[in-house]
Amino acid sequence: MSSVRVLVGTKKGAFILAADGARKKWSVSGPFFAGWEVYHVKGSPVDPSRIYASQTSGWFGQIVQRSDDGGQTWHTPGSRPEELESTDGMPKGESNKFVYDTSAKTGEPLTTHQWYDGTQHPWEFKRVWHFEPSLSDPDTVYAGVEDAALFRTTDGGRTWHEIAGLRGADGAKWQPGAGGMCLHTILLDPTDPKRIFIAISAAGAFRTDDGGRSWKPINRGLKSDYIPDPDAEIGHCVHRIAMHPSRPNVLFMQKHWDIMRSDDAGENWREISGNLPSDFGFPIEVHAHEPDTIYVVPITSDSLHYPPEGKLRVYRNRTGGEDPNAWEGLTKGLPQENCYVNVLRDAMAVDSLEPGGVYFGTTGGQVYASPDGGDTWAPIVRDLPSVLSVEVQTLR
Amino acid sequence: MIRVMLPFHLRTLAGVEGEITLDVPAPVTQGSVLDALEAHHPALCGTIRDHESGKRRPFLRFFACEQDLSHQPPEAPLPEAVAAGREPLLIVGAIAGG
Numbered sequence: 437m438s439s440v441r442v443l444v445g446t447k448k449g450a451f452i453l454a455a456d457g458a459r460k461k462w463s464v465s466g467p468f469f470a471g472w473e474v475y476h477v478k479g480s481p482v483d484p485s486r487i488y489a490s491q492t493s494g495w496f497g498q499i500v501q502r503s504d505d506g507g508q509t510w511h512t513p514g515s516r517p518e519e520l521e522s523t524d525g526m527p528k529g530e531s532n533k534f535v536y537d538t539s540a541k542t543g544e545p546l547t548t549h550q551w552y553d554g555t556q557h558p559w560e561f562k563r564v565w566h567f568e569p570s571l572s573d574p575d576t577v578y579a580g581v582e583d584a585a586l587f588r589t590t591d592g593g594r595t596w597h598e599i600a601g602l603r604g605a606d607g608a609k610w611q612p613g614a615g616g617m618c619l620h621t622i623l624l625d626p627t628d629p630k631r632i633f634i635a636i637s638a639a640g641a642f643r644t645d646d647g648g649r650s651w652k653p654i655n656r657g658l659k660s661d662y663i664p665d666p667d668a669e670i671g672h673c674v675h676r677i678a679m680h681p682s683r684p685n686v687l688f689m690q691k692h693w694d695i696m697r698s699d700d701a702g703e704n705w706r707e708i709s710g711n712l713p714s715d716f717g718f719p720i721e722v723h724a725h726e727p728d729t730i731y732v733v734p735i736t737s738d739s740l741h742y743p744p745e746g747k748l749r750v751y752r753n754r755t756g757g758e759d760p761n762a763w764e765g766l767t768k769g770l771p772q773e774n775c776y777v778n779v780l781r782d783a784m785a786v787d788s789l790e791p792g793g794v795y796f797g798t799t800g801g802q803v804y805a806s807p808d809g810g811d812t813w814a815p816i817v818r819d820l821p822s823v824l825s826v827e828v829q830t831l832r
Numbered sequence: 833m834i835r836v837m838l839p840f841h842l843r844t845l846a847g848v849e850g851e852i853t854l855d856v857p858a859p860v861t862q863g864s865v866l867d868a869l870e871a872h873h874p875a876l877c878g879t880i881r882d883h884e885s886g887k888r889r890p891f892l893r894f895f896a897c898e899q900d901l902s903h904q905p906p907e908a909p910l911p912e913a914v915a916a917g918r919e920p921l922l923i924v925g926a927i928a929g930g
Contacts, residue, residue, distance in 0.1 A: 470844075471840075471841060472841065493841065494891060495839075495841070495889065495891040495892060495925045495926070496841060496842060496845075496879040496880075496889065496892075496925075497878055497879055497889060498878070499845065499875070499879070511875075512845075512874070512875040514874060515873075515874040515875045528874065528877065529870060529873075529874025529875060529876070529877030529878070530877065530883070531875075532877070532878045532879075532883075533877070533878060533883040535883065535884055
């Protein structure tokens, strides 16, 4: 019997929502790491019992949590009681040590990026926004962090090392978006282990084809009126990119404003916003079984972070944007009056059951599920803390 | 034995309740107490002082014997009452906001 596990990160802890394949009756466990901001929780596609969580605090900094039993118990990698008794002596406790690489061999001689006022500012680690577990090894995980950089562990989270070549892609021109200068999206190409796509607010999208040694900006076709040169190669506030694993050259993007599509792995982008009520928003997702079915949640504007007209609507386009006016508003089960929540960039996910499910969480603490690809929605929970991220594990 | 009181969230993280007691060889300093604390509770590494610089995180304070020791150098001896175990070293989250 198939089942799903929804991993929810919130402003005040993490929660796990579980159901069988019907996705009607849910159990809720948590809060885990109560009182801490949990930016992201994600399971390994190789070993679903292995889950990583980013736990952060303005007081105490970054913590990396790992579960080896599907979220029932957690530990900071390298500090379990049995590891304390290791013959190697006391562990160093480096699972939360994210240090930018400035070495001559691998690190770029780069120590500053652009600050809000246009001056240069030193790189300072603040938190992990996103974990992306490897498609082939549960001990290998990529971490997107603020200030924007990409880190990787190959030992299950005990130690982290920067993939420093990324900052060599004009890092001095990167600047923070309103939410900070964060690397929030990591897409691994299932057909080519050396190809990775990432996105940064506010720098843009980047791609490596050599396993992270070198990176190129992939932002041709984006236009952003909030930067001096609207067509610049660097500086776009990309909110999210998405890919269907069966078609990794086709990318979809929710930019600050504008929904975009690329058919050549990001080399060129074209706008597909069409008939949306607003093309501002944060998440974008692709249906698990239909590579041309995409979902966004329109938000009024960059000044008004809530749905247009107070109506919470997911929009679906079943042509992959080929017909940009084919967006349909999905409203059944969603509040259609007095709704002023936001849906953040990492707070939407899909399952791979049949029919495919769609999930999202709001800053108002609701997590909505649709077991039928968006046709109907129901809240799994209504009163969690503000939701930062939603991921789904399909368990078979 | 040196007594250390952690803030709520760090007690949870370290999996301890109440005060922690540590065997710290003389001279007992802020630095040597934190070294011992992190060695016994590696999950606390990086949460009280920065991994690289070793500096106290800005929103944490160190108090003992009704004194603010936050700005004492790490190698400065802690008060004799702390070294003798009569008083705890208090690690406190700074109050920010209301």
